[in-house]
Amino acid sequence: MALETADAVASGEVPLVLGGDHSLVAGSLAGAARHFAHHGEPVGCIYLDTHGDLHTPLTSLTGNVHGMPLAHLLGHGDDRFASIAGGAHALSTANLALVGIRDLDEPERQAVRDWGITCFTMRDIDEFGLREVMRRSIAIATASSDRLWVSCDMDWIDPSDAPGVGTPVRGGATYREAQLAMEMIADTGKLVGLDIVETNPVLDERNRTAELAVQLAMSAFGRRII
Numbered sequence: 537m538a539l540e541t542a543d544a545v546a547s548g549e550v551p552l553v554l555g556g557d558h559s560l561v562a563g564s565l566a567g568a569a570r571h572f573a574h575h576g577e578p579v580g581c582i583y584l585d586t587h588g589d590l591h592t593p594l595t596s597l598t599g600n601v602h603g604m605p606l607a608h609l610l611g612h613g614d615d616r617f618a619s620i621a622g623g624a625h626a627l628s629t630a631n632l633a634l635v636g637i638r639d640l641d642e643p644e645r646q647a648v649r650d651w652g653i654t655c656f657t658m659r660d661i662d663e664f665g666l667r668e669v670m671r672r673s674i675a676i677a678t679a680s681s682d683r684l685w686v687s688c689d690m691d692w693i694d695p696s697d698a699p700g701v702g703t704p705v706r707g708g709a710t711y712r713e714a715q716l717a718m719e720m721i722a723d724t725g726k727l728v729g730l731d732i733v734e735t736n737p738v739l740d741e742r743n744r745t746a747e748l749a750v751q752l753a754m755s756a757f758g759r760r761i762i
Contacts, residue, residue, distance in 0.1 A: 537563025538620050542571045545728060552753055553731045557702065558589055561687045561731050562605035562620060568729050569626035572683050579728065580631035580677030581609075582670075584717065585689040586705045588637060588644040588655070595643035606634075610651060629653050631681055633673035635717070636661065636692035639705045658707055666713040670720045678726055686721055686756065687731040690745055698748055700740025711748065718755035730756050 537553075541564045544551040553564040561583075569579045583589075589606040592613030596603055608618040610632070611625030618625055629652050638658040640648070648655050654676050656669045677684055695704035697711045709717070721727055735749050 538567035538570065541565075541567030541729065543567075545571045550727060550757070551729045552757075553729065554735075555731070555733045556736075557602035558585065558587075558687070558689050558731075558733045559602040559605050560733060561589075562601075562608055562617065564729065564731055565609055565685050565687065566620040566626040568683070568685055570622045572728075573622065573624065577683055578628060578631055578681045579626070579683045579685050580679075580681040580726075581627055581633075581685045581687060582673050582677050582721070583632065583634045583687050584636050584692045585634065585687075586636060586639050586691045586703070586708060587689070588634065588640045588648065590644040590647040590653075591641070595641075595647075597641075607647065610653075612647075612651075631677055631679070633676045635669060635673050636709055638707055639703075658709075661709065661713070666709065666716055667720070670717050674720065674724055678724065682726050683728045684721070684724060684726040685729045685731075686727060688733070688752065690732065690734045690749055693748070698745045700736050700738075700745030701734045702736055702739065703734075714748070714752055715755050718752045719760075721756050722758045727756060 545568050572579050591603045592607050607613050609627040611618050634655040637655050661669050690698045691701040693714050694708035732749050735745050
């Protein structure tokens with residue numbers, strides 16, 4: 537995954553990476569980071585998810601790898617997992633914004649505090665509005681980089697709009713909030729790659745989640761109403 541993504545980015549493509557769960561970002565973002573690191577450029581990331589994915593093998597009670605990728609991209613946890621991008625870890629907390637978070641385990645809450653991660657919860661979206669949260673997130677992710685990677689877990693959207701996910705949690709982003717997030721990302725002109733994960737056809741209802749995922753990808757890549 538990392539090598540394939542690095543090759544795609546090196547050829548001037550903006551890859552759309554589709555997968556079953558969010559563990560794939562450990563390879564996709566790492567590959568992009570490896571490529572741009574050769575040019576002395578960091579990669580910023582906006583992470584759209586219900587969950588933090590900030591566990592390490594020592595803190596995870598389940599051992600599920602899909603709960604660990606972001607921690608390892610930041611250089612924590614298993615050395616082999618954290619070094620997929622090469623000699624240095626793929627991502628810096630200074631260039632990272634989590635958006636839509638509403639389900640963290642206690643070790644992940646501690647990681648957010650200890651590692652200095654910018655984390656916009658659903659309460660922040662309720663209080664400030666999605667537009668302002670995305671404005672701040674984009675500013676953080678692109679403050680020191682013109683290379684923006686967006687990793688979208690479909691469970692950041694409320695299950696009333698995206699039912700076909702493995703771990704649905706009530707109280708997520710609405711259909712229009714999700715579209716606005718992607719439209720604002722397109723407006724930056726800095727997108728270098730997009731993950732979309734957790735679209736499970738077995739759990740979906742009349743393909744609603746898959747169709748929404750397609751629409752979100754189109755918005756991120758520049759589709760406009762007018």
